[in-house]
Amino acid sequence: MRAWPILLGILVGLIALLYGRELGVDDIDGWRRATRYTARAGLVLFLITYSASSLARLTHGRLVLMVLRDRRWWGLGYAACMMVHAYAFLSLFDTGTAQLPLVVAVGGGAGYALIATMALTSNRRAMRRLGPAWRHLHRVGIHGLWLIYTVIFAARVIRPGSFIIGLYGLALTLGALALRMAARRRPQLPADIA
Numbered sequence: 001m002r003a004w005p006i007l008l009g010i011l012v013g014l015i016a017l018l019y020g021r022e023l024g025v026d027d028i029d030g031w032r033r034a035t036r037y038t039a040r041a042g043l044v045l046f047l048i049t050y051s052a053s054s055l056a057r058l059t060h061g062r063l064v065l066m067v068l069r070d071r072r073w074w075g076l077g078y079a080a081c082m083m084v085h086a087y088a089f090l091s092l093f094d095t096g097t098a099q100l101p102l103v104v105a106v107g108g109g110a111g112y113a114l115i116a117t118m119a120l121t122s123n124r125r126a127m128r129r130l131g132p133a134w135r136h137l138h139r140v141g142i143h144g145l146w147l148i149y150t151v152i153f154a155a156r157v158i159r160p161g162s163f164i165i166g167l168y169g170l171a172l173t174l175g176a177l178a179l180r181m182a183a184r185r186r187p188q189l190p191a192d193i194a
């Protein structure tokens, strides 16, 4: 069953949510942690999808080629995990104690619009219908999400109290970008794989 990364996305998201709830000192802290941890779980799945083709070009490893072949399912697994993030932040706002800054609403909303567009067009029918536009759409989508993560973690670097997590996050997103740039110098993969 090639769709198993979707189950993985839900599972990883739920574990992150429960872990955050467990560590929270009270209900609000629990939902805040659940929101952060589900976002971090989503980041791991995002980076796997974002880096699959670069790693395949650089290493030709069997595992990476398998992920690349099933990249669509990994992307859907990421989308599933981000549904759990949405459940966590909606529950946090439901406590009535957390504010939703305009920049988070706009940036985060744009992120979910990208995730939904890519998830809905991750099938052969949409690929056929959209033709070359499909590749452009998914390229814009994945780089748009990369930008959202990078901005979030850059903001955390300068925000008091979240320097370390910001630094880790930035190292991951910039590292993934460096990987993509390094892979561009390598020969293209055969069309049936890439």
Ligand code: HEM
Residues within 6 Å of the ligand: 032, 035, 036, 037, 039, 040, 043, 085, 089, 092, 100, 104, 105, 106, 107, 108, 109, 110, 111, 112, 145, 148, 149, 152, 165
């Ligand atoms: C309207 C949509 C969204 C809302 C309302 C939202 C809300 C939140 C909230 C309340 C937090 C916790 C902030 C804190 O107290 O530290 C958070 C964290 C986070 N969110 Fe979202 N989010 C949205 C969409 C997204 C999207 C689309 C992404 C990724 C593409 C994302 C990635 C993150 C990350 C990386 C964190 C920080 C985790 C950490 O501290 O390590 N969010 N979000």
